Amino acid sequence: MEQSSKGKCPVFHGTNTTTDQSYQHWWPNALNLDILAQNDRKRNPMNDGYSYKNEFRKLDFEKLKSDLKKMMTENQEWLPADYGHYGPLFIRMAWHSAGTYRKNDGRGGANTGNQRFAPINSWPDNAGLDRARRLLWPIKKKYGNKLSWADLFILAGNMAYESMGLKTFGFGAGREDIWQPEIDAYWGPEKEWLAATKNRYADDHDRTSLENPLAAVQMGLIYVNPEGVDGKPNPQRTAIDVRKTFAEMSMNDEETVALIAGGHTVGKMHGNGDARVLGPSPEGADVTAQGLGWINPKGKGNAEDAVYSGLEGPWTTTPNKWNQEYFYLLLNYEWRLTLSPAGANQWEPVNIKEKDKPMDAHIPGKKVNPVMTDADMSLKEDPIYAKISERFYKDPEYFNKTFARAWFKLTHRDLGPVSRYLGPDVPKEDLIWQDPVPSVNYKLTEKEIEHLKKTLLNSGLTRTELINTAWDSARTFRATDYRGGANGARIRLKPQRQWAGNEPDRLNKVLNKLEEIQKGLDKKVSMADLIVLGGTAAVEQAAKDAGVDIQVPFHSGRGDATDEMTDASTFDVLEPLHDGFRNYLKDDFATSSEELLLARASLMGLTAPEMTVLVGGMRVLDTNFGNTKHGVFTERPGVLTTDFFVNLTDMNNSWMPAGKNLYNIVDRKTKKTKWTATRIDLVFGSNSVLRAYAEVYAQDDNKEKFVKDFVSTWVKVMDADRFDLEK
Numbered sequence: 001m002e003q004s005s006k007g008k009c010p011v012f013h014g015t016n017t018t019t020d021q022s023y024q025h026w027w028p029n030a031l032n033l034d035i036l037a038q039n040d041r042k043r044n045p046m047n048d049g050y051s052y053k054n055e056f057r058k059l060d061f062e063k064l065k066s067d068l069k070k071m072m073t074e075n076q077e078w079l080p081a082d083y084g085h086y087g088p089l090f091i092r093m094a095w096h097s098a099g100t101y102r103k104n105d106g107r108g109g110a111n112t113g114n115q116r117f118a119p120i121n122s123w124p125d126n127a128g129l130d131r132a133r134r135l136l137w138p139i140k141k142k143y144g145n146k147l148s149w150a151d152l153f154i155l156a157g158n159m160a161y162e163s164m165g166l167k168t169f170g171f172g173a174g175r176e177d178i179w180q181p182e183i184d185a186y187w188g189p190e191k192e193w194l195a196a197t198k199n200r201y202a203d204d205h206d207r208t209s210l211e212n213p214l215a216a217v218q219m220g221l222i223y224v225n226p227e228g229v230d231g232k233p234n235p236q237r238t239a240i241d242v243r244k245t246f247a248e249m250s251m252n253d254e255e256t257v258a259l260i261a262g263g264h265t266v267g268k269m270h271g272n273g274d275a276r277v278l279g280p281s282p283e284g285a286d287v288t289a290q291g292l293g294w295i296n297p298k299g300k301g302n303a304e305d306a307v308y309s310g311l312e313g314p315w316t317t318t319p320n321k322w323n324q325e326y327f328y329l330l331l332n333y334e335w336r337l338t339l340s341p342a343g344a345n346q347w348e349p350v351n352i353k354e355k356d357k358p359m360d361a362h363i364p365g366k367k368v369n370p371v372m373t374d375a376d377m378s379l380k381e382d383p384i385y386a387k388i389s390e391r392f393y394k395d396p397e398y399f400n401k402t403f404a405r406a407w408f409k410l411t412h413r414d415l416g417p418v419s420r421y422l423g424p425d426v427p428k429e430d431l432i433w434q435d436p437v438p439s440v441n442y443k444l445t446e447k448e449i450e451h452l453k454k455t456l457l458n459s460g461l462t463r464t465e466l467i468n469t470a471w472d473s474a475r476t477f478r479a480t481d482y483r484g485g486a487n488g489a490r491i492r493l494k495p496q497r498q499w500a501g502n503e504p505d506r507l508n509k510v511l512n513k514l515e516e517i518q519k520g521l522d523k524k525v526s527m528a529d530l531i532v533l534g535g536t537a538a539v540e541q542a543a544k545d546a547g548v549d550i551q552v553p554f555h556s557g558r559g560d561a562t563d564e565m566t567d568a569s570t571f572d573v574l575e576p577l578h579d580g581f582r583n584y585l586k587d588d589f590a591t592s593s594e595e596l597l598l599a600r601a602s603l604m605g606l607t608a609p610e611m612t613v614l615v616g617g618m619r620v621l622d623t624n625f626g627n628t629k630h631g632v633f634t635e636r637p638g639v640l641t642t643d644f645f646v647n648l649t650d651m652n653n654s655w656m657p658a659g660k661n662l663y664n665i666v667d668r669k670t671k672k673t674k675w676t677a678t679r680i681d682l683v684f685g686s687n688s689v690l691r692a693y694a695e696v697y698a699q700d701d702n703k704e705k706f707v708k709d710f711v712s713t714w715v716k717v718m719d720a721d722r723f724d725l726e727k
Contacts, residue, residue: 031687035184035598036608043179052148052176053726056422059146067139068159079131080303082361085320086135087160088267093132094157095263096125097150098411099222103250104213104573105603106480107185109414110175113150117181122281124193124220127294128270128308130282132156134292150175154411161407164266165322166400169408172421184602190219197230207240215248217241226269226311226373227345233337238374239382249413250433250570255406257379257388262403264315264376265326268361271312271342273298273305304362310344313371317358322400327393329356329370330380340371347372409433416482419723432567437488437559440526444556448523453537456530459513463538463638468623469510470535470718471582472502473528476574477720479605484574485721488561489528495568501576501584503625510534528558532718539714542621542640548707553715555725576600580680581618584625585661593661594683605720610713612684612693616644617710619681631681633665633674642706645698647675648685655682 024032072087082088094110100120101109114120121130133153140152151173158168189211190199197217202209207229210217217224224241228234246256273296279285282293289295299305316325333349333356340346348369349356360366379385392399408427415421418434430436444452456466473491476484490496492511498504514530533554540552577586580597589596601611615631622637624630634643647653647665653674658664663682665675684694697706719725 031594031598031683031690033598033608033687033689035602036606036611038182038184038602039178039180045179046145050145052145053174053422055146056151056173059143061424064139064143064147065155065159067142068156069163071135071139072160072163076135078302079135080362082268083314083320083359085164086132087164088319089128089132089135090156090160091263091266093129094154094160094411096129096222097153098413099249100215101414101481102213102215102248103570104215104248105599106414106478106483107182107213108215109481110150110154110411111414111481112182113148113153113175113177114182115153116149117178118283119181119187122283122293123222124281125222125309127281128306130292130294148173148175148177150177157407157411161266161322164320166262167404169404170427171408171425172412172415172418172423172427174415174420174422186213188214188216188219193220194218194225207237208244210244210248215245217245224375226309226375228374231345233345233347233374233377235374235377235381239378239385242375242378242385243382249410251406251409253384254388254402255409257385257392258399258403258406259410260375260379261326261330261389261392261399262407264373265322266316266319268314268319269311269340269346269371269373270306270308271310271340271344271346273307273342275307275310275342278307304360307342310340310342311346311371311373312340312342312344313346313348313368314358314361315370315372315376317356317370319358319361324393324396324399327389327399330372330376331389331393335372335377335380338371345374347374347377414481417721417723420482430565432565433570435483435488435561435567436565437561438565440557440559442524442556444523444525444529449533449554449556452525452530452533453540455517456534456537457541459517461510461513461534463542464622464627465506465510466534466538467618467621468503468535468582469507470532470538471618471623472507472576473531474717474720475576475579475581475600475604477605477717478574478603479720480603482721482723486532486718487528487558487721488565489526489531489558490561490566490571491531492527493561493563493566493568495571495575499575500586501579501625525556526558526560528560529556532558536714536718539621539640539711542638543707543711545636545639546641546703546707548640548704550707550711552711555719555722557722557724579625581614582623582625583619583628583630583678583680593679594687597680597683604717606713606716608689609693609709610716612690613697613706613709614713614717615680615684616642616694616697616706617714619644630662630676630678633677633681640707640710642697642703644681645684645694645706648681649691649695649698655685 024030073085075081075084097115098110120126136152136156140149155171158171161168188200198204200211200214216222223245224238225231229237229241242256277297279295280293282291285293295301296305296307316329318325333352335347336350338346338348348371352369357367358370360368379389418430474486478484491502496502497507514527518525518527518530536552536554543550578584578596579600580593585593617640619631620634620641620643622632633647634641652668654666654668656664656666661678663677664673665677666673684690696702
């Protein structure tokens with residue numbers, strides 16, 4: 001008799017995506033390697049061989065700009081434009097796309113189009129921007145693979161400003177879209193939106209003690225709470241938060257004032273209703289919402305009934321035009337604290353003249369008061385900000401130029417060096433925050449490279465010294481914002497030359513010898529190339545000593561940056577306070593050393609197998625910081641063998657604690673200590689995924705594979721910032 005299926009669920013729950021039954025659920029302290037699998041190739045819908053650079057070059061860029069400007073005033077029935085112009089909405093979209101950037105780890109920002117995905121698409125501060133992205137769909141649909149969403153977000157903001165009267169500084173394309181939510185960005189410890197700020201401050205009374213690497217003051221905000229600290233209006237206290245959060249994007253006081261004022265010169269805020277009745281955010285909305293969120297069931301649900309921030313009203317008398325109205329109103333009127341219809345704290349002018357009142361955005365003939373946020377009022381109440389505001393008010397041309405440059409910095413800060421920029425509107429001027437590197441006019445032949453390798457290996461410098469100097473020069477590269485790396489040889493300059501992690505005594509010895517070699521060359525070769533080539537030659541020789549004859553690829557063409565090209569004050573965030581590849585920890589950290597290793601590998605753009613092969617190779621090459629022997633599981637240090645993995649997985653050994661972050665590798669029979677190790681060394685045997693990689697390299701038949709994989713990853717690190725080599 002056939003069994004009845006009545007009442008049975010047709011879903012096989014082994015693949016149920018709505019429950020948290022992953023191994024991390026059961027073992028929350030397990031090392032999670034997902035951070036090294038971000039943007040896995042299998043998630044990318046584009047075919048192999050697709051090149052965004054090549055596709056973008058086919059784009060009719062002037063036609064694209066024209067189409068964007070045209071659609072700014074083409075009113076859509078499903079979303080009526082405020083004051084007949086969508087520009088302010090696109091400006092906010094571009095601003096919030098770029099505004100998640102933070103300098104400490106280079107994460108966030110506009111570079112990946114991550115505003116399309118959770119959690120950012122559903123942050124409370126981004127309410128309404130789902131509409132902006134949907135308005136842009138016809139443009140994206142038309143230009144297709146030639147235009148990324150990430151580039152479109154920023155270009156739409158630029159065209160919005162230009163259509164309202166501002167001459168922008170320029171635009172560079174080159175941002176490639178991701179295809180899944182970012183899992184590698186830490187946005188804060190809170191478990192609820194807009195939780196009290198004390199959760200992310202070491203001392204809530206010290207607003208500079210914001211947890212590293214965070215930049216926003218609350219979960220779900222881009223910068224600061226518009227109503228004041230924790231929603232309590234106090235412009236002078238808000239100014240402290242503003243200064244801190246903008247500094248975390250490398251903005252100075254003048255840039256900060258320009259950005260806030262320029263961002264609020266156009267557009268309005270939306271809070272004409274009860275925010276409590278809004279529907280869920282996009283990520284939590286019903287399928288019928290089709291990716292839109294915060295649906296207002298009251299009235300029209302949009303136009304004059306729109307509720308996004310909760311504050312209500314325009315900042316200026318002419319919200320669809322670029323002018324000086326913002327400073328005129330802010331500085332010439334007294335302001336009083338009021339409540340918006342949604343119950344949010346906002347500021348309105350006292351005894352405002354009728355001519356200075358703006359019209360309602362949607363109701364003909366109705367006039368309203370302009371409004372300001374607590375952050376706006378800080379530009380008047382903070383003495384430093386007030387002085388800058390007065391200057392901008394009295395000198396409109398200076399304000400226009402300062403804002404245009406600050407806007408360009410805001411929207412391009414994470415795009416990297418100018419060599420990555422695409423398109424005809426890229427400014428000719430090199431800006432110091434782009435970490436410029438001079439171009440070189442030489443190319444080394446294979447014969448010249450081989451001669452230089454011999455010279456470097458016979459220079460009296462050890463292999464370890466050459467490898468460590470090349471590594472230390474290149475390891476600063478961050479795949480998040482494309483800063484750092486070996487190009488420019490900034491390891492020669494302050495502050496890098498004095499960083500403890502770079503072992504200044506050893507570094508000076510190597511640099512002095514390389515400079516001596518450079519002076520004796522008939523053909524000019526940059527120090528940047530010599531540093532990398534020294535490490536490359538040493539790795540190649542170490543492989544040959546291991547029985548694998550391999551040529552390590554080397555690409556000449558690096559330039560040497562100067563002090564004048566280096567904004568030394570912004571390089572502190574690149575200092576390596578930890579480097580598991582060289583078994584280095586400058587200080588005690590609350591985070592485990594293996595988690596710190598993952599963080600560095602992620603910033604360098606490495607995968608888990610690449611991280612594994614690098615650690616194993618660097619250990620046997622004897623490259624530890626301070627020449628310690630922890631993890632150097634070999635009798636032949638300096639030779640590129642698989643010994644690290646062979647001895648790590650050898651069950652004739654046992655592993656015993658020997659001190660803080662220190663372990664002994666003990667022979668089971670003799671009870672003698674053979675080697676010492678750190679947690680980073682042992683995690684490649686204890687973590688199931690990393691052990692699987694380690695066992696591959698410990699196999700008898702993979703000695704050559706190990707060398708080839710190490711060399712491939714070494715070259716990837718050395719060339720990570722060689723954007724001129726990209727197709």
